[in-house]
Amino acid sequence: MDFTLPEEMESLRRIVRDFVGNEVEPVAQEIEESGEIPRRIVQMAKEMGLFGLSIPEEYGGLGLSMVGKCAIYEELGKTHNGFTSLIGAHTGIGTVGIVQMGNKEQKRRYLPKMATGEWIGAFALTEPSAGSHAANLKTTAVRKGDRYLINGSKHYITNARDAHVFTVMAVTDPSKGPKGITSFIVERDFPGFIVGKTEKKMGLNGSHSCELFFEDLEVPVENRLGEEGEGYVNALKILTNGRAGLAARNLGSCQYLLDKSIQYAMERVQFDKPIIEQQAVLHMLADMAVETETLRSLTYRVAWMTDQGMNVIKEAAMVKLYGSEVYNRVADKAVQIHGGIGYNAEYPIERFYRDARITRIYEGTSEIQRNIIGAQLIKEYRKRS
Incomplete structure (x- = not known):
């Protein structure tokens, strides 16, 4: 498996990274307090083609592979999760059904306007x-x-x-x-x-x-x-397809929290030395790093398998389960490392902590993912026996 992105994809990833850092992050607290994403931010996202990640080029989208989409989702995960959810829900479960199951006339009618973000x-x-x-x-x-x-x-x-x-x-x-x-x-x-x-x-x-x-x-x-009569199967296919993307968004948030925690631990002095020199803090950072990197490997593996047309029912459930559970654990450790500041609503750590909780519920709870994994394990065992 080779997760190396072509140069044009890496270029898009850098553009999105700059957009997130220079445009979205400065207004993250404004979004949190107002409950609204500034129109200019949404318009910039539209002009960058971010609403067309899943839509084929013939209908005006970017037509990215799942690996490519995950690379973009990872960058989007490094900022306000409300903004990330707007794009992720649209380009994932909001779009994939029409892309994969729609007939030519349905695609012609809906996908061009969805690719530009005119229609969400x-x-x-x-x-x-x-x-x-x-x-x-x-x-x-x-x-x-x-x-x-x-x-x-x-x-x-x-x-x-x-x-x-x-x-x-x-x-x-x-x-x-x-x-x-x-x-x-x-x-x-x-x-x-x-x-x-x-x-x-x-x-x-x-x-x-x-x-x-x-x-x-x-x-x-x-x-x-x-x-x-095909609706239930369609729904399961749509949800399965989106799980690697959701894990990639969680991955980006984990990386953001890890980076912020390292920075804070290097700057915060207690007992006459930076707290990063305290073994307890260093161990928390190490655990956060291990789980984040493990999530990265699993996310891109499932994305690659999806691109190869492989059956990913079990693996998609695994990455959804692991991604949401890891995000919650990393967010909890980030709050602990930041101490009182981490609990303060004026700083982003507290926001990520609250946002992380829904990932264990929406698009299939952690318990449902375990049921799916278990059922697939039984099926695989019976095939081998």
Whole structure:
């Protein structure tokens, strides 16, 4: 496996690194306090092509490989996670379904505008009764001639406040269980589409998650994504595809926290010497470095396997699980090293600590990832026996 990026990809990575350091980081506290990402920052991201990472060049995107996307996500992870989530949710679960499962007409209609960021994408699966039990959907879709009427609700939908295009999962045949779920491409201005309140969250300020309500939502038949009954499988494929990217964003945040912790430990003096000379602090830094580097290796390995078209169900679950767990442990140690300053809301460490917590929950909890890994281990063992 060779994770070396071509020169043009390294050049883009440097551009994104400079953008993050020079433009996004200086306004990170502003985002945190206002809950809004400055329009000029979003516009700069659009002009750089960051909303088109997953979209093929023929539709105006950058068409990056998974390894390439992870390189960009890693850089984006080094700044405010709310901003990172806006782009990550759009280029990941908000876009991938149309790219991989859409027909030519659907791609032609949606992808060019999504590539420029004119239309933001979102993924609408979760419901009050369907979180970890994703197949337990109550939202229904009934075909009436050339349209489907969708009724139900969703919640915790990232980008919902600002998105125009939603990949929505609904039940078309309740008698078939998961095989009765179908996926649809839904536009915000379709009749019967209602955006509810914006959720108040512990972290990820600037990333807006909302409720959605469908009241006889009219969706043309041509907006069905794949065939009837393929929605649950589509959802699993979309989520699996995005897990290496999410791990890469966590990786960037871990590297940021490690760098900040080293810098602080070298500058902070206690007992007449920098605290980095205290063995307890040095050991925490060492543990943070080992786990960050291990996460880097696993992330790019899974990304490479994805690019090779290999089955990554188990490995994607592993990297999602490990990436989120490591991010939480690194953030905790960063707070400990910084002491009181690390707990102070005027400094970024406290923000990363809060933002890290959701990574063990969204896009599949840590417990669900362990279930997936365990099931794959059993399947592999039986094949060998």
